[in-house]
Amino acid sequence: MTRWGMVIDTDRCTGCGACVVACHSENNIQTVGEEQAKNGRAMHWLRIERQYEGEFPDLRVRFVPVLCQQCGSAPCEPVCPVYATYRTTEGLNAMVYSRCIGTRYCANNCPYTVRFFNWYEGEWPKPLDRQLNPDVSVRPAGVMEKCTFCIQRIHKGKDQAKDEDRQVRDSDIETACSQSCPARAITFGDLEDSESQVAQMAKSARASHLLEHLGTDPSVIYLKGGE
């Protein structure tokens, strides 16, 4: 069995935002413009939040990249009336855009607020339309979307391994955010494979989950506490 997971080392994160840009271009996420962003319609499957630690003047900012936590017990899934979001056998919260009717119930029940709604149809002014990723569908207005753990890259990695008649290796698949992180703060892999880098890192004493007390069993693990 496979369970895709991610380890984010917040001690390494510099908050540069390269992952956010990479995510946008990999996944055809629309940019909504200043006016809409002001109204709370900005869309970033991955966003960098700031956590303030300590009191002034001993203030320290910690950057926390927040994305869909691909929960093992996801609050968004049971509330969807049309199975537009469901759990795959590989531990992903998949979104089926063509099933989504836009009740936005899933987003209301997500404690991490990582679901994004297409209030309008996306626009890619020329020549930006040419950089759309052909492996990822462009979502219509009125549907929900969120981080997929770059499922297109997962498929590609598995296909390639199959062509070469071998198992998927730990380094085969990388998400756009982990690939673009200059500080190597993001690592992606199979949590069930005890040899994998993420499985090793998940054992760290610095590891924790976001809002762990809610029992959502996230697949994203944060490392925090070292220097």
Added chain:
Amino acid sequence: MTTQSLSREAPLFRPLTSWRPKLILGSLLTGLVAGLLFYSWNYQIQNDIGVTGINRPVFWGFYITNFVFWIGISHAGTLISAILRVTSANWRRPITRCAEAITVFALSIGALFPLIHLGRPWLFWFMIPLPNYRGLWPNFRSPLVWDMMAIGTYLTGSILYLLLPMIPDLAILRDRYMADNPKSVRARIYRFLALGWRGTAQQWHSLESGIRTLAVIIIPVAVSVHTIVSWDFSMTRQPMWHSTIFGPYFVVGAIYSGIAVLMVAMYLLRKGMGLEFYLNDKVFNNLGLLFLTFSLIWGYFTFAEHLTVWYGNEPSEMAVFTERISGQFAWVFWGMILLNAAVPILVLSFPLGRKPLFTAIVGVGVLIGMWIERFLIVVGTLSLPRLDFTVGSYQPSWTELGILVGSFGLFVLLYLIFVQIAPIVSIWEVREGELNSASAQGHATAVNQSVETT
């Protein structure tokens, strides 16, 4: 007795048998207001759901507030009239019809809102369990699917519950129109609607057992509807939504707002149609007492809900709580307490306060207050998500306001049309009540005769 009751019944028949200029004008005006709903909705479909003010994290706004509000109002009729019928409360007789009509219209409008609020409303049928080319059932674990089924059942039930006791009255109308001109379209329509009612003992027996059975069935259905509406919220784990009290709290709130709209409607019908005989002070007094009871129960639930949250002192719950009690929503919250608890309890406790005009004024206040309650629940929680990075705010757009105003127009329009196609007071039930008190005779034959003499 017959001539006397005929002159009393005259105001009921007036809008049915002749064109009333005021009613026509009122229908046209409210029709215009109702048009606002369809205009705004069409605008929203053409230009996408982004024309609303909802955003992340406030994914639900006015539409869901209106949905809960209208579904709540629909508990006026069927539930109240069923409870009063089951308990054989005699004073119910003049108000059952106008209450049941409120249910059907408010429910139809309420059921529109989940569709209006969808991102892709033309795909709403994905929620219906039909064998279809998608080869996929709806997700029966989702409260929204329960919702759709509960509302569907309630709408079907309350339409039946409105129509069934109307049969003898429709027969009275049929006989009038047939006497006027048996070939007229109107006579034919009513002949069809009266379903061959002749007033035989057998028919009376079937009708009464039908009404009694429906009344018993419809009570649990109505309770389940608003419980499930509350579960749309309490099945999530959002702060101040995830609460076990929500089911009964919403049912009580629904009946409360239902009585409020009934008080206003009764006052307007009494004034507008001259129904002082039917909707008399005694009826207002009795319903006013029920109204008072529900304002007390509502106040108790609200207190219990907020006290437990405050005492529990859980941080994410407290964030929503504080915003409500002393933050940006404070004036709305305390306004709600004023309109829903303070004023009704003060006014309705005194016999003078249960006079028609005062109950109607209190009713308007309670309607506003109950709308606020739903708004606070929806927006208050959503604007403060657990991860406090994304604190939200919400400003309704013109489209949302247009649809809200339009929904009121549509409701009044449907009601005005109804007054022109059916007697708004159940004629046979009132006659039956009079005969019951006048004599100990078998009422079926007596009412039957009085139906025949008209």
